[in-house]
Amino acid sequence: xxxxxxxxxxxxxxxxxxxxxxxxxxxxxxxxxxxxxxxxxxxxxxxxxxxxxxxxxxxxxxxxxxxxxxxxxxxxxxxxxxxxxxxxxxxxxxxxxxxxxxxxxxxxxxxxxxxxxxxxxxxxxxxxxxxxxxxxxxxxxxxxxxxxxxxxxxxxxxxxxxxxxxxxxxxxxxxxxxxxxxxxxxxxxxxxxxxxxxxxxxxxxxxxxxxxxxxxxxxxxxxxxxxxxxxxxxxxxxxxxxxxxxxxxxxxxxxxxxxxxxxxxxxxxxxxxxxxxxxxxxxxxxxxxxxxxxxxxxxxxxxxxxxxxxxxxxxxxxxxxxxxxxxxxxxxxxxxxxxxxxxxxxxxxxxxxxxxxxxxxxxxxxxxxxxxxxxxxxxxxxxxxxxxxxxxxxxxxxxxxxxxxxxxxxxxxxxxxxxxxxxxxxxxxxxxxxxxx
Ligand code: GTR
Numbered sequence: 073x074x075x076x077x078x079x080x081x082x083x084x085x086x087x088x089x090x091x092x093x094x095x096x097x098x099x100x101x102x103x104x105x106x107x108x109x110x111x112x113x114x115x116x117x118x119x120x121x122x123x124x125x126x127x128x129x130x131x132x133x134x135x136x137x138x139x140x141x142x143x144x145x146x147x148x149x150x151x152x153x154x155x156x157x158x159x160x161x162x163x164x165x166x167x168x169x170x171x172x173x174x175x176x177x178x179x180x181x182x183x184x185x186x187x188x189x190x191x192x193x194x195x196x197x198x199x200x201x202x203x204x205x206x207x208x209x210x211x212x213x214x215x216x217x218x219x220x221x222x223x224x225x226x227x228x229x230x231x232x233x234x235x236x237x238x239x240x241x242x243x244x245x246x247x248x249x250x251x252x253x254x255x256x257x258x259x260x261x262x263x264x265x266x267x268x269x270x271x272x273x274x275x276x277x278x279x280x281x282x283x284x285x286x287x288x289x290x291x292x293x294x295x296x297x298x299x300x301x302x303x304x305x306x307x308x309x310x311x312x313x314x315x316x317x318x319x320x321x322x323x324x325x326x327x328x329x330x331x332x333x334x335x336x337x338x339x340x341x342x343x344x345x346x347x348x349x350x351x352x353x354x355x356x357x358x359x360x361x362x363x364x365x366x367x368x369x370x371x372x373x374x375x376x377x378x379x380x381x382x383x384x385x386x387x388x389x390x391x392x393x394x395x396x397x398x399x400x401x402x403x404x405x406x407x408x409x410x411x412x413x414x415x416x417x418x419x420x421x422x423x424x425x426x427x428x429x430x431x432x433x434x435x436x437x438x439x440x441x442x443x444x445x446x447x448x449x450x451x452x453x454x455x456x457x458x459x460x461x462x463x464x465x466x467x468x469x470x471x472x473x474x475x476x477x478x479x480x481x482x483x484x485x486x487x488x489x490x491x492x493x494x495x496x497x498x499x500x501x502x503x504x505x506x507x508x509x
Contacts, residue, residue, distance in 0.1 A: 146394030222253025268508025367434030
């Protein structure tokens with residue numbers, strides 16, 4: 073898949089992904105060299121007082137959201153939360169996938185009047201044989217809706233094209249037919265549908281392109297103050313806009329009578345896992361979170377100082393973050409947020425944290441330890457957190473026959489999303505929402 077993904081990256085020129093299999097030069101892969109560290113405590117307020125009861129939690133939660141806004145993702149503009157949207161159903165309920173699904177395609181216009189401004193294209197499949205309102209899994213994709221499945225009916229909406237190593241202007245291009253289904257393995261749409269779930273996706277570049285100098289091309293200028301030409305210290309970065317775009321898709325989904333409005337699960341891989349986490353942190357309508365290798369600035373722990381660091385994130389992807397994030401370069405033990413606090417913001421909703429053995433760059437054990445620590449919040453709120461504090465063997469999901477709210481696995485292989493990940497996710501959804509097929 074790696075070769076195909078790279079070919080696609082060259083074609084569509086969006087995402088140069090690091091070789092996660094080994095650590096890049098200058099990063100120590102030996103975990104025994106990790107310096108001792110102390111985690112931030114989700115159950116202690118910034119003023120040092122304790123979160124003693126579930127009744128104290130909303131106040132601490134508000135404090136944490138604010139810290140993430142100020143220091144990492146930036147603030148979602150108030151105006152963006154209330155923007156009048158317009159939904160246009162471009163295609164309604166067309167039989168697809170040999171009769172196994174119905175396909176709908178919807179344009180979400182971020183303006184009630186203008187068609188030429190930013191908009192996102194939502195692709196939705198409903199399992200053909202399902203009855204009643206159907207739970208849905210939604211996720212942002214990296215390269216365009218047509219890449220998630222080789223279905224000739226998926227519209228070839230424009231994607232950002234830019235040769236990886238040039239500085240020429242970015243432009244939108246109609247993707248080639250050959251890009252259809254190039255991420256089939258990563259998305260496993262047919263598996264999702266076969267298990268009785270609906271599937272929805274949006275191309276992240278519809279909202280904000282994934283380039284360092286992309287700001288003018290995405291949604292951010294829509295919300296500038298009069299006279300503003302560049303982001304202020306706490307203005308949102310691309311991750312914030314992507315999270316917002318996911319919520320706008322939920323605005324549509326909740327109007328669709330085929331979709332179960334309170335059974336919307338969000339998923340995402342890597343940077344789009346970070347975006348999914350942040351979306352769910354801000355928007356309680358995401359009822360279950362399935363997050364794959366979201367790594368640092370996602371669910372992993374800065375404080376372990378293992379794998380990717382803030383210096384790398386800020387240097388390579390400054391456009392993902394608010395301007396303030398740059399302050400924390402080299403200061404992983406001082407930044408006032410961390411992966412365990414992100415997972416705490418998801419509590420008490422069911423969350424599945426997934427790592428891969430060769431994805432050292434994301435720090436799998438950091439992802440696990442975050443889940444262990446955030447489980448204290450789940451317990452405070454009367455839910456069941458992760459059922460073990462011991463790092464599980466590879467390919468042994470931390471699971472119990474009883475319902476649990478925090479799940480984890482580390483699987484064989486590299487930084488990726490695989491059928492194995494989806495099998496666990498779908499079982500987790502079955503566990504919480506009842507088996508559908
Ligand atoms: C990496 C980056 C990670 C992760 C990943 C991805 O290069 O260092 O933080 O987000 O890209 O999104 O593929």
